[in-house]
Amino acid sequence: MTTNQEQPSSLDAQVASRLRGAAQEAADQHWSFSADDVFAAVSPPMHARHRYRLPRSSVGRVATTVVVAVLIVVVFLVPLPQLHLFGLSPANQPSSLNWSATDLGPAEFTAVACSTPTHCIALGPNGWTASSDDGGTLWTSAQAVSLPDANFTKAVCPSATRCVAVSGPIETVFTSLPGIAVVSSDGGLHWARANIPGSPAEMTGGLTCPTSSVCYAPATGLGRNGQSFLLKSTNGGLSWTARLAGPKNGFRGAISCPTARRCWAVGGSSEIVTTSDGGRTWEAQKVPMGGGGQPGLEDLYCPNVLHCVAVGIEPSPGYPIGVVTDNGGSSWRFADFQYSSTSMAQGREIGGAVASATCSAAGRCVAVGTAAISGPILEVSDDWGNSWRQPASPSSESGGRLMAVTCDAQERCIVVGSTENGAALIATNLPQASWTVRYQGVGSNWASISCPGLNHCVAVGSGPLGYLYPDGAGILTSDDGGVHWVRRELPAGIVAVIGVDCPAAGRCFATAEVVASSALLRKGTPWVATILRSDDGGSTWHLESLPGALLLAGISCPSLTSCFAAGAVDANGVAGHDAIVATVDGGAHWAAQAVPTPPGAQGLSTISCPSPRQCWAVGDLVALVTANGGRTWRDQPLAGVLQAIDCPTKQMCVVTSVGSGTTSTSYSPVHLTRNGGRTWLSPPSPVEKAVLTGVSCPTSSECVAVGSDSHGAVVLASFDGGRRWSVQTVAHSVQAVSYDTVRCAKPRHCVILGGGWISELVIGE
Amino acid sequence: MAELVAQREYERFFELAKDSLMRQAFLLTGDVEESRDLVQEVLLRVWREWTRVRTLDNPQAWASRVLHNLAIGRWRRDRYRRGFHLGVVQKATADPGVGHLDVVNALHHLPAKQQRALVLHDVVGLTVGEVAAELGAPEGTVRSWLSRGRALIAIEIGLTSVPTVKGTHS
Numbered sequence: 001m002t003t004n005q006e007q008p009s010s011l012d013a014q015v016a017s018r019l020r021g022a023a024q025e026a027a028d029q030h031w032s033f034s035a036d037d038v039f040a041a042v043s044p045p046m047h048a049r050h051r052y053r054l055p056r057s058s059v060g061r062v063a064t065t066v067v068v069a070v071l072i073v074v075v076f077l078v079p080l081p082q083l084h085l086f087g088l089s090p091a092n093q094p095s096s097l098n099w100s101a102t103d104l105g106p107a108e109f110t111a112v113a114c115s116t117p118t119h120c121i122a123l124g125p126n127g128w129t130a131s132s133d134d135g136g137t138l139w140t141s142a143q144a145v146s147l148p149d150a151n152f153t154k155a156v157c158p159s160a161t162r163c164v165a166v167s168g169p170i171e172t173v174f175t176s177l178p179g180i181a182v183v184s185s186d187g188g189l190h191w192a193r194a195n196i197p198g199s200p201a202e203m204t205g206g207l208t209c210p211t212s213s214v215c216y217a218p219a220t221g222l223g224r225n226g227q228s229f230l231l232k233s234t235n236g237g238l239s240w241t242a243r244l245a246g247p248k249n250g251f252r253g254a255i256s257c258p259t260a261r262r263c264w265a266v267g268g269s270s271e272i273v274t275t276s277d278g279g280r281t282w283e284a285q286k287v288p289m290g291g292g293g294q295p296g297l298e299d300l301y302c303p304n305v306l307h308c309v310a311v312g313i314e315p316s317p318g319y320p321i322g323v324v325t326d327n328g329g330s331s332w333r334f335a336d337f338q339y340s341s342t343s344m345a346q347g348r349e350i351g352g353a354v355a356s357a358t359c360s361a362a363g364r365c366v367a368v369g370t371a372a373i374s375g376p377i378l379e380v381s382d383d384w385g386n387s388w389r390q391p392a393s394p395s396s397e398s399g400g401r402l403m404a405v406t407c408d409a410q411e412r413c414i415v416v417g418s419t420e421n422g423a424a425l426i427a428t429n430l431p432q433a434s435w436t437v438r439y440q441g442v443g444s445n446w447a448s449i450s451c452p453g454l455n456h457c458v459a460v461g462s463g464p465l466g467y468l469y470p471d472g473a474g475i476l477t478s479d480d481g482g483v484h485w486v487r488r489e490l491p492a493g494i495v496a497v498i499g500v501d502c503p504a505a506g507r508c509f510a511t512a513e514v515v516a517s518s519a520l521l522r523k524g525t526p527w528v529a530t531i532l533r534s535d536d537g538g539s540t541w542h543l544e545s546l547p548g549a550l551l552l553a554g555i556s557c558p559s560l561t562s563c564f565a566a567g568a569v570d571a572n573g574v575a576g577h578d579a580i581v582a583t584v585d586g587g588a589h590w591a592a593q594a595v596p597t598p599p600g601a602q603g604l605s606t607i608s609c610p611s612p613r614q615c616w617a618v619g620d621l622v623a624l625v626t627a628n629g630g631r632t633w634r635d636q637p638l639a640g641v642l643q644a645i646d647c648p649t650k651q652m653c654v655v656t657s658v659g660s661g662t663t664s665t666s667y668s669p670v671h672l673t674r675n676g677g678r679t680w681l682s683p684p685s686p687v688e689k690a691v692l693t694g695v696s697c698p699t700s701s702e703c704v705a706v707g708s709d710s711h712g713a714v715v716l717a718s719f720d721g722g723r724r725w726s727v728q729t730v731a732h733s734v735q736a737v738s739y740d741t742v743r744c745a746k747p748r749h750c751v752i753l754g755g756g757w758i759s760e761l762v763i764g765e
Numbered sequence: 766m767a768e769l770v771a772q773r774e775y776e777r778f779f780e781l782a783k784d785s786l787m788r789q790a791f792l793l794t795g796d797v798e799e800s801r802d803l804v805q806e807v808l809l810r811v812w813r814e815w816t817r818v819r820t821l822d823n824p825q826a827w828a829s830r831v832l833h834n835l836a837i838g839r840w841r842r843d844r845y846r847r848g849f850h851l852g853v854v855q856k857a858t859a860d861p862g863v864g865h866l867d868v869v870n871a872l873h874h875l876p877a878k879q880q881r882a883l884v885l886h887d888v889v890g891l892t893v894g895e896v897a898a899e900l901g902a903p904e905g906t907v908r909s910w911l912s913r914g915r916a917l918i919a920i921e922i923g924l925t926s927v928p929t930v931k932g933t934h935s
Binding site for chain 1: 809812868884888924
């Protein structure tokens with residue numbers, strides 16, 4: 001470790017020492033977080049990825065000590081109908097094919113604008129856009145190749161076809177994105193970098209277009225000591241040819257010009273500055289200072305030369321804050337945000353910031369932002385910001401964020417942001433009406449998927465914090481092979497949905513947890529396992545009744561009437577003996593089957609049944625098989641931490657597990673039988689120490705396994721019936737630490753869950 | 766039994782890794798509370814993946830990478846709310862509990878890769894070769910980042926008024 005250690009000079013050593021000292025001082029501050037807190041939050045150890053991990057007695061403790069705990073990752077694999085549509089020939093099959101990925105929705109939208117009363121656009125990271133042609137009711141999202149990944153902070157459409165957006169620069173240890181300006185001349189369909197002639201410069205995040213041709217945007221020269229200046233465009237943002245000297249302290253970012261000559265902007269020290277000559281000279285205005293010092297102003301909007309609203313954060317203790325003027329800036333006063341005067345004052349909130357504000361010509365102002373605990377901040381004023389009220393937030397989830405807002409002359413407003421589970425959110429509002437969610441992406445936390453038809457898929461999952469915040473439990477359906485998804489209603493009381501299988505396009509079963517009866521609650525059992533059934537392809541669901549207290553994870557339904565669910569006996573909230581329940585009458589009755597529990601086993605996590613008589617079930621240190629519909633189950637000679645299984649035929653099964661090497665040993669992450677379990681092979685793995693948590697074999701020759709290795713998410717594929725596996729390179733716009741599960745509805749066409757996304761993967765020709 | 770063994774193993778890892786992760790997180794975020802959030806989440810994830818992580822050659826390196834990945838996502842999500850112009854610098858100066866803020870602020874003024882190279886080498890203790898592998902850069906480049914980064918920090922915090930970047934003139 002020290003042989004190649006850089007030998008610093010004395011000065012270098014001092015710097016290194018200072019760095020270590022600063023870091024150590026932070027580490028030395030008292031912090032009572034301990035390993036026991038971890039065990040309380042995520043327990044027992046994660047030998048298998050199934051859902052019985054949270055000791056129920058620990059819920060209260062976790063709720064107060066764990067800020068972010070993604071607790072539930074369920075891997076659940078089920079058999080598919082046999083689809084031999086165009087099976088690949090192993091002899092001619094290259095070891096690695098081209099894959100393309102489609103991320104099904106952005107994590108959030110951060111800028112919004114309307115070019116006409118009906119056409120609106122929203123922009124987000126990674127090139128994501130959404131557009132509406134009906135004034136914001138219906139939205140369609142897409143990933144625009146021409147739109148670079150940027151930190152878009154403001155979008156403006158100065159004319160019916162022209163839209164401009166700017167980003168602020170990001171330069172951190174983790175990522176680096178420039179501050180750019182992009183422009184579209186077709187209403188936001190295609191984008192191009194705006195032309196900024198002269199020495200290199202980057203935008204600082206503000207943008208305003210007081211006319212259809214004149215736009216202003218603060219910028220800085222590139223380099224360590226770049227000068228701050230104001231860029232001016234006279235062709236609606238296509239090119240930025242004029243550079244005007246900025247105010248003394250430069251620009252912080254936000255700017256708003258009600259006319260081509262009169263502007264207000266936030267200066268580099270977060271002061272408000274104004275110009276009356278189109279940016280040639282600037283004058284600072286006096287802004288009230290709170291207890292925490294100069295407000296950190298993030299956005300500013302001036303609908304006319306008298307009224308302005310500026311919003312942001314008070315640096316200490318981090319309150320959301322706003323200042324308003326109704327006399328052209330002669331005097332500014334604090335906006336009386338209801339949020340600040342209620343939640344903060346009552347100690348229910350620890351901080352937040354207002355990110356965006358706008359006002360209509362009639363004096364209706366809307367400010368949006370994000371609070372640390374309660375999520376969305378939404379404040380509305382009908383009198384130019386003199387008084388504010390809090391309408392019901394469009395985001396029902398506690399952790400959502402509202403990032404930007406725009407309102408038209410009819411006072412119809414659109415806000416964009418994201419929900420707690422990382423799904424994009426767009427909501428609209430008409431005067432005196434409640435806010436309505438118009439677009440919501442799929443977000444993350446989807447754990448299991450079944451595709452009973454070539455295009456019909458059902459995905460299930462739980463909230464980002466698992467049982468602690470059960471509102472996140474959900475079911476999605478797709479009728480286009482996983483490209484677009486619709487969220488479905490759940491029966492009352494469902495707190496988690498764990499696994500799903502659809503034996504036909506119309507019928508689906510899912511394992512779930514439901515709030516326990518009051519009698520069980522008194523005994524300390526808040527939730528009990530249940531089975532959900534749908535007879536309309538996943539659109540509506542109802543509860544089945546189950547025998548005993550169980551913890552269920554995987555489910556497999558080889559026919560319309562036959563279904564098996566695997567898990568463990570509920571032993572006071574943790575997994576006890578292995579358990580399997582089955583129905584042979586389409587769910588009318590469910591019965592527990594007698595299954596062995598090998599030493600060390602901690603419950604079954606997944607099950608795969610290629611026929612009503614033949615099933616395999618696997619879990620930690622356990623693999624079971626039945627050939628008589630579950631009357632008897634016997635052990636299979638498979639060791640290790642088994643994660644997933646898929647059996648495309650009665651003779652062939654692929655089991656994935658925690659691997660530790662690349663050789664053909666019992667620690668290979670893949671195990672294969674092609675003779676109904678009489679013998680098992682462990683093919684060599686192309687990656688070291690992989691954990692493969694999902695596998696899907698659309699045919700007996702093609703299998704796809706997903707999971708992670710020490711470098712992050714990994715996809716393996718075999719095109720010779722599981723004997724040889726190769727790493728598949730997937731172009732993915734979002735960095736994924738791991739993939740959780742995969743389902744291939746047909747050869748070369750898969751849907752992957754994981755990394756916070758549902759992704760459609762297509763193997764190239 | 767297996768569970769108890771795993772818990773004991775994890776407890777050892779926890780004690781070894783917690784402070785190191787906290788040090789990295791603080792230098793990366795400049796904020797004690799945010800650092801704690803990150804470290805908490807990393808340690809939870811490590812336990813959730815313990816069966817796999819325990820088999821790795823260097824579980825702490827895995828945890829460190831997760832820390833950085835998490836921070837990327839969190840930073841991107843929060844960039845507007847926090848305001849990138851003030852960003853970590855202002856947050857650091859506003860934190861009353863931690864001294865040495867000058868050096869943290871100076872660190873955050875460096876280009877991203879110089880920052881990360883300095884944290885990994887001077888705080889985490891990785892060798893130049895390990896930092897190069899982690900950052901996907903040649904060792905010579907990493908040495909240059911370390912040298913220039915330290916020199917710029919030294920100037921900014923007043924240890925020297927003369928740039929001492931190797932191979933350059935003042």
